[in-house]
Amino acid sequence: MSIVVVGSVAFDTIETPAGRVDRVLGGSANYFSLASSFFTSVKMVGVVGSDFPQEHFDFLKSRNICTEGLQRVLDGSTFHWVGRYDATFADAETLSTQLNVFEHFSPNLPQTYRQSPYVFLGNIDPTLQAHVLERVKKPKIVACDTMNFWIYGKKEELLKTLKMVDILIINETEAKELAEERNLVLAARKIRHLGPNILIVKRGEYGAMMFTGESVFSSPGYPLGRVVDPTGAGDTFAGGFMGYLAQSGYSFEEEHLRRAVVYGNTLASFVVEDFSFNRLREISLDHINARFKEFTAIASF
């Protein structure tokens, strides 16, 4: 079954201890879509400028990613982010954010998108997230990401959006900030009262945790001997997670949700092995399933 995703489509200029790349393709919608596309068809909502290369449109189409909802603003430039990671590969330092056409982005949802049973609201203005969501007819699963910028800048709007969301997928710091609570277990409890029945906390190299009504699930991170670029790992995680669920039309069964989390970690563990989508372009579902099995071996006792 198909997934609708709304998010950013960007050029990234990135420096990490492993190297530097200029104006490579990035953005939450891109990372999410590529990760999901290993499992199912994806319908992308976003905006680009006239500088966005036709070859990337072609690439997305070749991956069964629909770009009908990807607006092209002819007199504008694509969102451009410049960032740097230090030797710990922890949070990126933003050196420059040129929003360009993304600044006045108003998402359009093509008619063909409105029956999609799976929706992922990438990290954009919560008002726009709500706008997209309200145009999808009775989705089966709605998942959502956000960040400190919206938690502090548009809390009220964010809380409104969260009421309509089934699964919130955010990182550990964001979870604590959103809940205003330093203990993650208590933070999860608070957040699950805000709307999302399921909270997934991304913990970088430590893997991910999922809090549901029934239980807590902890998935390890993959032990990587070499990280090149952590950019997009979170959206790639979400893409692997939702892609796995959508492929078989899964709903909220604990067993499937858990496997989906591990698929999310699996996809994320690949994407950080190179810049941009380079690694995702190289791998197949066979590679993904093989690494999923490694996760089983890593976690079992």
Next chain:
Amino acid sequence: MSIVVVGSVAFDTIETPAGRVDRVLGGSANYFSLASSFFTSVKMVGVVGSDFPQEHFDFLKSRNICTEGLQRVLDGSTFHWVGRYDATFADAETLSTQLNVFEHFSPNLPQTYRQSPYVFLGNIDPTLQAHVLERVKKPKIVACDTMNFWIYGKKEELLKTLKMVDILIINETEAKELAEERNLVLAARKIRHLGPNILIVKRGEYGAMMFTGESVFSSPGYPLGRVVDPTGAGDTFAGGFMGYLAQSGYSFEEEHLRRAVVYGNTLASFVVEDFSFNRLREISLDHINARFKEFTAIASF
């Protein structure tokens, strides 16, 4: 089968966001021994002053912990550590360290200790660790802890001790410092060339990882809604780990090592729920086994 442990026996004065305690019992040998004692008999090597209460000697004996190797220096005071944790419960800030009788500690190994098949070298001067180890006859498993103080201050002596050790149990920062390598997977590879065939990395609330020749194992942390005092968690982990192995006379089989890691995490998750040994005094092996089962539920997919 019995375990010999050498380490510190201390009074701790501790402040955490959950409260404050004065001169409560602590020290690596104490925490290790109590955790191990749920599984097997323990023989403690250490030193205390005349201020060390008889009631604690009695308590240790009641737990099948032998104190024949616990020297009592009548004209001295017991090691006293004063520390504070901030709201994140991350690394403790040391406010004062009064080594007292611990400063000139020279471990004595009673004859009855020398046949013990399991040895744990708690975090003390690596020269003293070697001194103890050389006096045990052909131990089956030797595990060891250390810290940045020895990594930077007595590197050569530490490397000599590590050559005689099977399992090194240290925290993540220490592993990276010891290996002079920021990537944990590469650090583990380096450390396993220094002597210990098995490296266990303690990661606080993120659980623990074990690197062996065959594989990597990752155990989650236990999702605690309330932490009171992290002091002693690492030594309690080591005690649970070694205790489980020693109970059944296990050696280096991957399956048993993995379960031992989870028992280590289980014991550590209890000890942080209260100050000093308060929580370990309350629980039984039934509580421990019940939480071990919870770990299984948390990690399975």
